[in-house]
Amino acid sequence: MQKLTFTLGIALTGLLSATTLHADSKKLLSVTTGHYYQLIEYDSAAWENARLGCESIGAHLATITSQEEQNFIDKALMPGMDGYYFIGGTDAASQKKWQWLTGEKWSYTNWSKGGDNGPQPNNRPDEDYLMLGSNTPESDIAWFDVDSVTEEAGYICEWSANKNIATAIIPDLNKNKANEIAVLSVDYETGEHTVHIKDTRTKKILNTLIFATDAVTAPQGMIVLKDLNGNGIPEIGVLYKLKEQPAVLIKDAKAAANSPLLKTLTFLSNAFTGQAITVSPDGNGNGVDEITVLGRHKKTLADLTEMRDSKTGKSLGQTSFAVVIDNSTPELP
Structure with missing residues (x-):
């Protein structure tokens, strides 16, 4: 293999193994x-x-x-x-x-x-x-x-540079007749990913959840789900890449900061990178919300969504988006 002195007619073979x-x-x-x-x-x-x-x-x-x-x-x-x-x-x-x-x-x-x-x-x-x-x-x-x-x-x-990745509204946690607001933040110095939950009336922080460090990639979005574990408290879901696959990590909104995850749901396949996450009301009659993740194919850049039941994790269907806004250059002659 010829060393790159940058004549781009170089012959390159195979995938090089990563070195230092x-x-x-x-x-x-x-x-x-x-x-x-x-x-x-x-x-x-x-x-x-x-x-x-x-x-x-x-x-x-x-x-x-x-x-x-x-x-x-x-x-x-x-x-x-x-x-x-x-x-x-x-x-x-x-x-x-x-x-x-x-x-x-x-x-x-x-x-x-x-x-x-x-x-x-x-x-x-x-x-x-x-x-x-x-x-x-x-x-x-x-x-x-x-x-x-x-x-x-x-x-x-x-x-x-914006450390605040996403926001979401949480139904009243402390019974003062005011909703709470959750903010998902990334600290690029420490690598901590946190969700701060603040009372919209008193402006006080009610809880802080720590989701991950730079050991995994930065989060792509956040949702609030109806109670999944029977304690009457909503759950927080954060979209990550886990083992090269889009995944939603879920915690109880009132759990301790470093508490274990309530559950993890994976979406699509490792051919996709997660782009966005949304939540929708129960569509299959079991009383819990559904989660939809938008992924982008790593090679073709085509978009695909998958919906899953937030409790069972069962896939409820995928939808492809073949029509993409054309942000590319016109074909060159």
């Missing part, structure tokens, strides 16, 4: 986007490993949607650096139609205009993934379409 990784930078905050970014260095990497690496620390591969965001990465993350880093763009689902894995609109681009590799993207059928970088610290940073596996490449992770 380390962070090249601290998490840096962009005041323009309100997001955190960090450079991660691999001795060798695959785009899919990079995607999973970001998700394992509660982030996603960086999506660069404006010149201001590109400028921040150039000047704050990569000043005086050379090398190449995967970011979150792909046309694997449809050749020449580039998409961000987050579903954000594809409009801004920073393709390399020439050099040893020629103008980018060169649209070779085996080059479906997006990388940015430069040969020397003095060179301009630009984008390249590459194979899924590249030698001595790193990647860039992006986090939302």
